[in-house]
Amino acid sequence: MPESHPAPLRSLKFLGTAGARFAVSTQIRHSGGVVWRLGDFTIWVDPGPGALVRALSSRPKIDPSRVDALVVTHRHLDHSGDATAVVEAMTRGGFARRGTLLAPRDALEEEPVVFRYAQKFVDRRLVLSEGSRHELAPGVVLETPLAHDHGVETYGYRLATDGLVAGHVIxxxxxxALPAAYAGVDLLLVNTTRAKGRDRRYLHLGADDAEALIAAIRPRLAVLTHLGMQLPPLAAQAAAQAISARTGVATVAARDGWLLDLDQLPVSGGAAGGPG
Ligand SMILES: [Zn+2]
Known part of the structure; x- marks a missing residue:
């Protein structure tokens, strides 16, 4: 979309699509997380290393002082490296106490990924847990249906707002239990770190797992993100196309900087509105 067009009212910005250590430490993909803009309400999820810089240099720019909620799904570096920087930017260094911080208890207390002094800068500090439900703003509800199997306390989320439900399998x-936990969503994001999953050394989903989820859930659009070294852009795109072809569900691989218009999702089973 040319930059002169007005930004959509409801959108999802991929500030980063990197998954796991090597993609992050080389910045072969960015690790800024994703930013949901739902009308006047903005939610930043999983700001990894460099997130603040990616936000400030993105076009259109994301103004951190207008972010209303920060969600950290778990305390791994690629999801939380810039979390304190984001809280400082959200709250103007603590001088403008505002916003909501959501994270698992172990990421707030055991190993605080937002430094303790900065946790005091937000208006609300909410603890994510299995089955937790948080109304972040009137009509904007975030739920964490399931504790994931990932070594540290980890939650994916469902985000519901006026006529739209999204699921993000972190x-x-x-x-x-994954398909039932994320059933019924219009948009499904899947953190697809590897080409093949089910290797307990990694505790990550593969493209094969993503396909099983997409085939079971059948969202209007599925997006592969949090992509690791096995899934550079062309391989990720090929994996998404193969999933689309086999499941009939529009599936795309995210790319850094992509702005997805949430009001232009495919009706169902149609051609993918890709991040080209
Ligand atoms: Zn992780």
């Missing part, structure tokens, strides 16, 4: 080893 890092996990395959669980048979």
């Amino acid at each position: 890092d996990t080893f395959w669980m048979d």
